[in-house]
Amino acid sequence: MFETFDAAAYGEGISNIYDAPGYCLEDEEEAASFLYQTSVAVATDVANYESIYGCSVSALELGIGSGRVARPLAQKGVKVVGIDSSPAMLAKLPRDEMITGYLGDMTELQDLKEEFCIVFCVFNTLALVANQEDQIKVFQHAAKYLRPGGRFIIQLDVPDPAYMARSEWITVHNIKESGVEIGVCQHDPIGQVLDFQLMQLSDQGIKMSPARARYVWLSEIDLMARVAGMHLDSRAADWVGGQFGKSSQQHVSVYKKA
Structure with a gap:
């Protein structure tokens, strides 16, 4: 095992291949559609939405990277703010009025000035937070920056005991x-x-x-959400609503802020 590890080293090391065909799941369009529908649903739950919050539908991505999911989501009209620890990945982020990227650590979010309809963390990014205490902090920060009724959406592999x-x-x-x-x-x-x-x-x-x-068992991740003041709203096997079951290899879990 590594004696020490810098979390930013992951993004710095793979920035040259991250967007290459076959590296990621190539599910960004499905993810963007799901995230758009969820963010709009949250917005419409709030009466006089724009007069209250003074902005359009918005999202916060934890681990935005090169904008693989943020780009198609922004094209649907969602303003995306993203955090990433890798300068090399952020350098690939589109310069767009709909997408804003910040260099930072998702376990230490302190300076954001707004609340969001959704916060999301995809493609096993939560697992790159490599200890339990910091993973709990991610949930707490997500809840802090969600509007009432907002959703925290996570995509993770299901650990295989074998x-x-x-x-x-x-x-x-x-x-x-x-x-x-x-x-x-x-x-x-x-x-x-x-x-x-x-x-x-x-x-x-x-x-x-x-x-x-650090992989996270389903019961553990649900408890992290409860500690942060959220509860499980839905869970599917993929972005298009596939039924989650004992043979599912990944999950898309949606947690709702009270």
Whole structure:
């Protein structure tokens, strides 16, 4: 396991490949549609919405990265504010009046001046907050910046107990004529922590991209929401409302602020 780890190192290490075809789930359009519908539903729950809040439908993304989801969401008319710890990822964010990105830590949000219809954290970004106490802080900050009745939306993998029984493993992610990507992982089952190295080997040399993640069991994540003053509103297997069940590999969970 890493002796120390800088959370910003993950975004810095993968910024060159993050938007490449096949790296992410390529579900940004489905995600944007779901987030748009949810944010509008929150807005319409509030009488005289714009006269009260003085702005259009808005969202806060925790871990905005290069704007993979923020871009299509903004195109639907939602103003997006985003936080990310990686300067390299933020440098790829579109310069747009509908999208504002800030360099920062999602566990230490102090200076935002507004409340939002939704706060969202997608593609396992919550797991990159690598200890339980800080994950609880993410929920607390989300609740703080949500309007009454607002929603906190999370997309996470479902931990596989059989997979997590191992202490270490190696995975080949991509093989090309020009190189190969190999992932190496060590597992701390007590802390629920995974330390990764993504190694990109090519004729240009070797690039190492470290990451640390903490997986979260469903009962645990629901309790974090309750601690922060929210409750589970819905849970699906994907952005298009697939039924969540025991064989689901990921979940899209929506938490409502009282």
